[in-house]
Amino acid sequence: MASLFDPITIGDVTLKNRVVMAPLTRNRSPKAVPNTLNATYYEQRASAGLLITEATAITQQGQGYADVPGLYTPEALEGWRKVTDAVHKAGGKIVVQMWHVGRISYTSLQPNGGQPVAPSAIRAKSKTYLVNGDGTGSFAETSEPRALELAEIAGIVEDYRKAARAAIDVGFDGVEIHAANGYLIDQFLRSSSNKRTDAYGGSIENRARFLFEVVDVITKEIGAGRVGIRISPVTPSNDAFDPEPQALFTYVVEKLARYQLAYIHVVEGATGGARDHQQGDRPFDYAGLRAAYAAVGGKAAWMANNGYDRDLAARTVESGEADLVAFGKPFIANPDLVRRLKDGAPLNAPDQTTFYGGGAKGYTDYPLLEQVA
Numbered sequence: 001m002a003s004l005f006d007p008i009t010i011g012d013v014t015l016k017n018r019v020v021m022a023p024l025t026r027n028r029s030p031k032a033v034p035n036t037l038n039a040t041y042y043e044q045r046a047s048a049g050l051l052i053t054e055a056t057a058i059t060q061q062g063q064g065y066a067d068v069p070g071l072y073t074p075e076a077l078e079g080w081r082k083v084t085d086a087v088h089k090a091g092g093k094i095v096v097q098m099w100h101v102g103r104i105s106y107t108s109l110q111p112n113g114g115q116p117v118a119p120s121a122i123r124a125k126s127k128t129y130l131v132n133g134d135g136t137g138s139f140a141e142t143s144e145p146r147a148l149e150l151a152e153i154a155g156i157v158e159d160y161r162k163a164a165r166a167a168i169d170v171g172f173d174g175v176e177i178h179a180a181n182g183y184l185i186d187q188f189l190r191s192s193s194n195k196r197t198d199a200y201g202g203s204i205e206n207r208a209r210f211l212f213e214v215v216d217v218i219t220k221e222i223g224a225g226r227v228g229i230r231i232s233p234v235t236p237s238n239d240a241f242d243p244e245p246q247a248l249f250t251y252v253v254e255k256l257a258r259y260q261l262a263y264i265h266v267v268e269g270a271t272g273g274a275r276d277h278q279q280g281d282r283p284f285d286y287a288g289l290r291a292a293y294a295a296v297g298g299k300a301a302w303m304a305n306n307g308y309d310r311d312l313a314a315r316t317v318e319s320g321e322a323d324l325v326a327f328g329k330p331f332i333a334n335p336d337l338v339r340r341l342k343d344g345a346p347l348n349a350p351d352q353t354t355f356y357g358g359g360a361k362g363y364t365d366y367p368l369l370e371q372v373a
């Protein structure tokens with residue numbers, strides 16, 4: 001029976017424990033360039049079995065929020081090298097979450113102030129984070145997107161390939177494809193945001209086509225053993241909706257089984273919200289999803305996320321229901337979360353007012369266990 005604190009090998013990467021830092025957007029990389037403060041933040045949390053970076057834009061078109069990092073300029077890649085070096089020196093492992101926001105963006109963030117792109121010209125009922133002229137941050141309604149021309153899609157797939165290659169070249173141990181939370185790949189998957197009538201819309205197979213073109217190029221470029229993927233079958237984040245999530249995501253995982261990825265990361269319920277959130281006419285069956293994946297030969301590690309506490313995480317791994325558990329907010333406030341979970345020690349409470357934007361306050365200044373009186 002495995003424990004949360006046992007090592008595990010996922011694909012080509014061996015982890016010292018099964019406690020994962022989930023991707024957490026913090027909006028602290030001005031000009032999309034990771035900086036030394038970011039390096040310190042990740043280094044502080046390197047006792048995690050695996051760090052997944054905050055969502056990282058593969059191009060400017062894929063950028064949807066102010067001050068999130070990118071993977072598409074020389075300066076950003078140099079910045080990420082500082083992060084991977086610092087994490088590796090501290091004995092950690094780190095993968096980068098590769099992100100294209102699609103319609104969850106704002107014209108001022110887009111190349112030439114243009115419209116964000118999406119499978120269809122359907123505006124999301126969602127907001128994005130902008131930085132004002134005086135340096136303060138605020139949330140704004142996302143802009144009206146334009147539908148991608150069929151001829152543009154191959155170019156975005158190539159952007160993913162380039163970004164994956166760059167990620168490995170700057171020292172990441174692998175990549176996580178962000179296919180969750182109502183961003184571009186998820187916008188193609190969900191029928192509420194994809195009304196295309198070409199080969200990328202309509203049937204589940206067609207709506208998943210873009211996802212598998214991305215998985216194809218990335219696994220060919222860097223090897224499937226360094227590739228994870230995040231999905232969120234029923235999250236309502238960013239206005240995501242599909243009435244038949246079980247059928248949709250069963251198709252997705254059964255096809256993913258062919259790739260022997262390093263891991264599959266599943267957000268259970270509403271991202272950052274209710275674990276029992278439901279879309280469609282019945283509760284989502286996560287165990288059934290994993291069983292469907294395994295039944296067709298899928299062997300990737302299974303990573304569970306959303307609202308886990310120590311006891312639930314321990315039980316979930318000990319029972320074999322998941323191989324790893326990803327923690328979000330607890331890692332914001334507890335750089336030494338692994339030790340605290342292992343010792344059953346109290347956790348620092350996260351300060352929600354400093355989640356997004358700013359500097360060291362609420363980012364790198366949370367106390368370690370030994371610093372708490």
Ligand SMILES: C=C(C(=O)O)c1ccccc1
Nearest residue numbers: 025055065180181237271
């Ligand atoms: C990348 C995000 C996600 O995956 O939900 C995100 C973006 C902005 C705020 C919180 C989270």
